[in-house]
Amino acid sequence: MFDRNQQIRWVIKPAIFMLALIPLAILIYRALTNDLGANPIETINRYTGDWVLRFLMLTLAVTPLRRLTGWNGLLRYRRMLGLFAFFYACLHFLSYAWLDQYFVLADIIKDVIKRPYITVGFASFLMLIPLALTSTNAMIRRLGAKRWQQLHRLVYLIGIGGVVHFLWLVKSDIREPLVYGVVLALLLGFRLWDRRRRTPDVIPSGAVR
Ligand code: HEM
Numbered sequence: 263m264f265d266r267n268q269q270i271r272w273v274i275k276p277a278i279f280m281l282a283l284i285p286l287a288i289l290i291y292r293a294l295t296n297d298l299g300a301n302p303i304e305t306i307n308r309y310t311g312d313w314v315l316r317f318l319m320l321t322l323a324v325t326p327l328r329r330l331t332g333w334n335g336l337l338r339y340r341r342m343l344g345l346f347a348f349f350y351a352c353l354h355f356l357s358y359a360w361l362d363q364y365f366v367l368a369d370i371i372k373d374v375i376k377r378p379y380i381t382v383g384f385a386s387f388l389m390l391i392p393l394a395l396t397s398t399n400a401m402i403r404r405l406g407a408k409r410w411q412q413l414h415r416l417v418y419l420i421g422i423g424g425v426v427h428f429l430w431l432v433k434s435d436i437r438e439p440l441v442y443g444v445v446l447a448l449l450l451g452f453r454l455w456d457r458r459r460r461t462p463d464v465i466p467s468g469a470v471r
Contacts, residue, residue, distance in 0.1 A: 270338060278339055282346040285313045286353070303361040310354035315424050317347035319445055322421055326452040341397050344417070348394040351387050379430035386423030389416045421446050 264272065289309055292298050298305040324340040327333070363369050374384045393414055395401070402410045425446055428439035 275342065278342060282342070303357070306357045306361065307354065310350050310357055313350040314347055314354050315428065315442055317343055317350055318421050318424055319442065319449065321347055322417065322446070322449045326449055329456055345394060345397060348390050351390055355387050379427050382423050382430065383427040386420045386427060389420050393417060418450055421450070
């Protein structure tokens with residue numbers, strides 16, 4: 263009935279879209295049922311922060327999974343995962359700027375300058391913006407594949423920034439940010455290993471070994 267492209271467009275992508283909205287639905291449900299604990303602002307902020315990092319990791323996992331399994335079709339879902347990382351980052355920033363800082367710009371600027379973990383989180387958020395804006399096919403064409411790829415390498419820095427932000431904000435128990443750090447190291451390390459593996463060694467004479 264459906265060919266493969268139609269299946270992806272009308273079934274698989276909408277299913278992933280709905281799945282990616284479940285964390286938000288759970289948060290809304292918890293808010294409506296007064297289930298956000300003693301400090302609802304902190305809960306919302308931390309919950310959305312966790313999901314930014316999870317979607318970033320999922321986005322970064324696409325290439326390694328694709329290389330390891332040979333399943334190139336995975337690439338079709340990477341943009342959506344990256345945009346959901348941005349979506350949750352917007353909610354995370356909004357929860358901070360609105361619920362924590364009451365949209366007082368001067369206080370936000372002071373905080374960004376004064377607290378290193380906020381500085382790093384904010385820088386990562388700013389870097390996500392050009393990636394989201396250039397995620398369309400039209401922008402890929404406009405920039406050209408090479409420049410687009412170079413720009414989108416920022417995602418590695420964003421991932422590192424996200425983990426450092428988390429590491430800096432926890433007071434004593436660093437286990438959770440460390441787990442993200444190890445996952446990120448594996449995902450980025452795989453890329454380095456894969457690139458080395460696929461680039462033939464060049465000996466001084468210029469001949470390829
Ligand atoms: C890519 C960008 C970002 C990522 C990946 C990220 C991720 C996270 C994570 C994982 C947490 C901790 C959640 C937990 O405790 O379980 C967190 C907390 C937090 N983030 Fe972010 N964040 C980002 C951007 C920002 C920005 C732009 C701001 C504000 C300007 C911000 C402010 C905060 C604050 C205030 C907390 C809670 C700190 C606390 O409760 O002590 N984050 N973030």
